[in-house]
Amino acid sequence: MSRSYEQVCRIARALDVLGERWTLLIVRELTLGPRRYSDLLDVLPAMGTSLLATRLKHLGEYDVVRRTTLPGPGRAAAYELGARGEALLPLLASLADWGGGLQAPPPGYADRAAWSLVAMRLTAPGEAAGFDTLTELVVGEETLWLQGDGERVRTEVGPAPVKPGLRLTCGKATFYALAKGEVAVDDAMASGELVVEGAPDTARRFFELFSLSGGRHATSP
Structure with a gap:
């Protein structure tokens, strides 16, 4: 059983559910x-x-997460965000923005492009929901995809469900440099560090909307 602050305060009650490590x-x-x-x-x-x-x-007791099944053969059991979990996205966006102002992490910290893409999605401007080009990103050994539907942006791990309109392939360092605005898409393409399958204009628009430079004091991914 999780520990409780045993306070009526709404912040304390929220932390009763969410405050444990991990x-x-x-x-x-x-x-x-x-x-x-x-x-x-x-x-x-x-x-x-x-x-x-x-x-x-x-978390399942509070509808932060819920059980589901994955499509395809076997119908594997999985977990997804429940309604109360979806309601936490603005909080995660604020944490991502705030965390961008911290000094660079020590060498050796675990790092995944997926985590930066989460921050890029959550801190993107509202107009990013209109980015409806199915985009597949191959960043080092990770493959992810992203697409807006006019109301929200969906991001998932793995290959795009159908042929993407835009496919970006690069190393992790190049991905971060592009996301932080330290390297232009055209320069990364010219150097061979970024391979764009699709319209270069769409690739430029992707990094305009989804970036790691939108935090108040962004210094690291």
């Missing part, structure tokens, strides 16, 4: 679409299987 990182992972238990354990290995199971059960 909890918001589970929510972060589920912003990237439904994930199997093993997927969550792979990216949050320090949690351990017992703690992860306990956290998922606890």
Whole structure:
């Protein structure tokens, strides 16, 4: 059973649900679409299987997460954000913005392009929801996709569900440099560090809308 502050205060009550270590990182992972238990354990290995199971059960009681099944053969069991979990996205956006003002992390910290893409999506301007070009990103060994539907932006781990209108392939360092505005799309293409399959104008627009430079004091991904 999770610990409680035993206060009526709304902030304390929210922290009763969300304040335990790792909890918001589970929510972060589920912003990237439904994930199997093993997927969550792979990216949050320090949690351990017992703690992860306990956290998922606890969050499920408050509709922060809920069980679902993945499409395709086998209908694998997975977890996704519930309605109360979706309501946390503005909070995650504020944390991403605030975290951008911290000094660069020490060498050796775990790093995934997916985590930066989460921040890029959450802190993007409202007009980013209109970016309806299905975009697949291959960043090092990671593959992700993103698409706006006019109301929100959907981002998931894995290949795009159908042939994308835009495919961007680059290394992690180039991806961060593009996202932070340190390198222009045209220059990255000319150097061969970025391969664009689709319209270069659309690639430019992608990095205009989705960036790591939108934080108040952004210094690192």
